[in-house]
Amino acid sequence: MASNSSLSVRRINSQVIFVQVLVSCFLFINIFLITTFFMKEYFYTTMRYILFATTLLSDCLFLLLTNILLICSYFGIFMQMWLCIILYLAFSLCTFVTPLTLTAMTLERYVAICLPLRHAELCSTHKTLHWIYVIHSLGFVPGFVILSIFFALASHSHFTQRRLCIVQAFILQTWQGHLRSAISQFYFLVMCILIIFSYTEIMKVAKAASGENKKSTNKGLRTVILHACQLLLCLIQFWCPFIEAAVLQINILLFINIRYFNYVTFYLSPRCLSPVIYGLRDEMFFRALKHNALCGLHKR
Numbered sequence: 186m187a188s189n190s191s192l193s194v195r196r197i198n199s200q201v202i203f204v205q206v207l208v209s210c211f212l213f214i215n216i217f218l219i220t221t222f223f224m225k226e227y228f229y230t231t232m233r234y235i236l237f238a239t240t241l242l243s244d245c246l247f248l249l250l251t252n253i254l255l256i257c258s259y260f261g262i263f264m265q266m267w268l269c270i271i272l273y274l275a276f277s278l279c280t281f282v283t284p285l286t287l288t289a290m291t292l293e294r295y296v297a298i299c300l301p302l303r304h305a306e307l308c309s310t311h312k313t314l315h316w317i318y319v320i321h322s323l324g325f326v327p328g329f330v331i332l333s334i335f336f337a338l339a340s341h342s343h344f345t346q347r348r349l350c351i352v353q354a355f356i357l358q359t360w361q362g363h364l365r366s367a368i369s370q371f372y373f374l375v376m377c378i379l380i381i382f383s384y385t386e387i388m389k390v391a392k393a394a395s396g397e398n399k400k401s402t403n404k405g406l407r408t409v410i411l412h413a414c415q416l417l418l419c420l421i422q423f424w425c426p427f428i429e430a431a432v433l434q435i436n437i438l439l440f441i442n443i444r445y446f447n448y449v450t451f452y453l454s455p456r457c458l459s460p461v462i463y464g465l466r467d468e469m470f471f472r473a474l475k476h477n478a479l480c481g482l483h484k485r
Contacts, residue, residue, distance in 0.1 A: 215456075218474070219238060222237070222238045224473065230310050232310070233293050235310070235317070236293065251452055258350075263348055266345070277328025279324075280423075285323055285372075287415060288376045294412075295383040356430070373423060425451055
């Protein structure tokens with residue numbers, strides 16, 4: 186029995202170490218990309234790059250928060266409820282900001298390809314700041330709603346005790362879980378409709394285009410497809426808490442393993458696609474990255 190216990194501890198520790206390596210790599214790459222973004226004026230005055238940087242910043246905070254919560258869950262570290270509430274609110278905001286920003290980036294591609302004459306007007310730096318405000322406001326709503334209901338239902342003892350900081354700690358009634366699911370599915374539906382609409386309209390333009398326009402349009406179409414794949418992985422994480430809540434009632438070790446799988450597959454993997462989509466596929470940003478990576482020694 187002791188041997189099995191020690192084996193379990195070693196296995197969990199190896200998983201934690203693996204996650205730390207992944208998180209460290211993603212954070213290093215994201216920070217390098219953010220540094221590159223601020224080193225060229227064109228990037229921080231262009232809508233798609235500003236939204237890209239917003240995604241990177243959100244992902245960095247998201248990776249840090251989820252890594253903290255994962256470690257606490259793995260090792261059974263309990264914390265005060267007020268601290269858990271702050272972490273949950275920030276976690277909820279970052280969870281929704283990334284897919285919402287990806288949707289905005291898809292709409293920007295739609296405007297650039299389907300409404301090129303209005304692109305400068307609709308996608309100016311001033312309008313971009315407004316969109317970022319709207320994105321964060323919409324991302325704040327789900328967490329605010331869940332916490333408001335929790336404050337209304339929870340007794341004083343809930344705020345004084347130390348608990349494991351997981352989403353289920355804020356679900357006191359069954360209908361709260363249903364409401365949280367409904368909010369997530371509503372966001373899911375709206376974002377999917379916008380992605381499909383953009384893809385369809387860009388596809389129409391791609392079929393009618395020719396020469397250089399066709400090449401540019403097809404590249405935009407591939408970008409939308411990559412955004413859709415990344416968005417799908419981000420949206421699947423909305424379902425993860427419900428699966429984990431059901432598993433938690435069965436077996437705590439199984440819950441830990443499922444939580445680990447969900448974290449790596451649906452939380453970490455979408456965050457590695459942003460550097461690929463704009464860090465490597467975008468020719469201008471790639472040149473800037475190459476220049477910075479070689480410390481300016483690379484000659485054009």
